[in-house]
Amino acid sequence: MATMLLFYIDESGHHRMAPDPHDATRLAADTTDWFVLSAVGIRDVERxxxxxxxxxxxxxxxxxxxxxxxxxxxxxGRRLAITRRRLEGARADAEADYAAIRDAEAIDAVEAEIVGVFARFQPTVFTVAVDKRRLFAERPGEPALGWAYAFLYRRIALELERDHPGEGGILVADQQTEHEKAFRDHELTRIRDELARNGRLRADYRLLLDRPLWIDSSLSTWDREIIQLADLVAFTTHEGVDRGFASDGARGLWPSIRACLDRDEHGSPDGEGLVIFPKPAEWPATA
Structure with a gap:
């Protein structure tokens, strides 16, 4: 009997694309430079x-x-990073860090456990990083959220058709009012159609539900646990594209995440499981 693949999604950074109130040609200074949307795919029997x-x-x-x-x-991911900074001498943040972690050995143990989860379950991972400042300059008015979802849907649909014939997929996410609105307004469909016109391969979107399954995390207790992995992927990717994949915030988990990224026909995850949009002139070192 065929199984269903579940792709748990989460984000890092903010997708807001408002212009600077003092210079409409520039992205507002009070938002993040990057928006990252990530998916961690497992078979339903592993849930x-x-x-x-x-x-x-x-x-x-x-x-x-x-x-x-x-x-x-x-x-x-953000809380792990804040906790590590506290252990290295930064001021404690009682609302964000983990009080139970009292030394470097303890936080290393947590990261080792997470690495073990990726190694044991071998999820299929996709992560899309949108360079918001470049997007704002090159395609004024275009939504970071729409582009992130369009790339995620395209990559997952292509992967299902190539590696999981006869199977389908569902994206699973916490309830997100702004995300749901983007689907209702057909933002995703417009951008997805543009990718289809310009892409080398045509994705069969019938393999996926047309929008994520938005869960109530107080009721879907297994699913809220798994969404945490997508958060860790999104945060680590964000740290990687913003500060480098060898930076303090990325290097602990990135090698394990990279090993699970979907790969192209040459075995590389760059541009396949990891998408950076707009595509940079020079791809960052990710290995």
């Missing part, structure tokens, strides 16, 4: 085992318990 493994990591390392609010120990 429970993966969720339970992530829950175990949080119980053993972060103090997660049934009587604690789930978000207090939620695995997030």
């Amino acid at each position: 429970r085992a993966l969720a339970e493994e992530l829950d175990r990591i949080k119980r053993e390392h972060l103090g997660a318990r049934p009587d604690r609010p789930w978000n207090e120990t939620e695995l997030k």
